[in-house]
Amino acid sequence: MQVNNSNLSTQVISNQQQVTPQQQNQQVAERERLQNDQQNSREQQRVNRISIDQNAIAVLDRDREAQQRNNTTYDAPSQRNSRAIGAYQTVDNLERKDSVQQLLGVDIYA
Structure with missing residues (x-):
C-alpha cells in the first residue's frame, strides 16, 4: 500500500x-x-x-512631622565643656566679688 x-x-x-x-x-x-x-x-x-491611599499618605506625613519635632536637639555642651564653663564663671564671679568688696569695704560670703 x-x-x-x-x-x-x-x-x-x-x-x-x-x-x-x-x-x-x-x-x-x-x-x-x-x-x-x-x-x-x-x-x-x-x-x-500602584495603588495610592490618601489616608496612608496623610498618616505618614503626620508621623514624619512628629518625629522631626521629637528629634529637635539643642546645642548642649559636653560634660567636659560644662566644667570648663563653670570654672570660667567662678573666676568671673570672684572678680566681681573683689570689686564689690573694694567698693564697699565689706566682705561678701556667697
Whole structure:
C-alpha cells in the first residue's frame, strides 16, 4: 500500500489559499483587537500595581512631622565643656566679688 503525501500537501495548501478578502480583513481585525486587548490588560496591570491611599499618605506625613519635632536637639555642651564653663564663671564671679568688696569695704560670703 502506497500513500502519496504530495497530493495531501497540495490539497491543504489549496484549501488555505481559498480565503476571501473579507475573511482576511476579518482575521486582521481580529488580530488587531486581540493585540489591543492584550495592551489594555498590560496597562491595567501596571495601574493596578500602584495603588495610592490618601489616608496612608496623610498618616505618614503626620508621623514624619512628629518625629522631626521629637528629634529637635539643642546645642548642649559636653560634660567636659560644662566644667570648663563653670570654672570660667567662678573666676568671673570672684572678680566681681573683689570689686564689690573694694567698693564697699565689706566682705561678701556667697
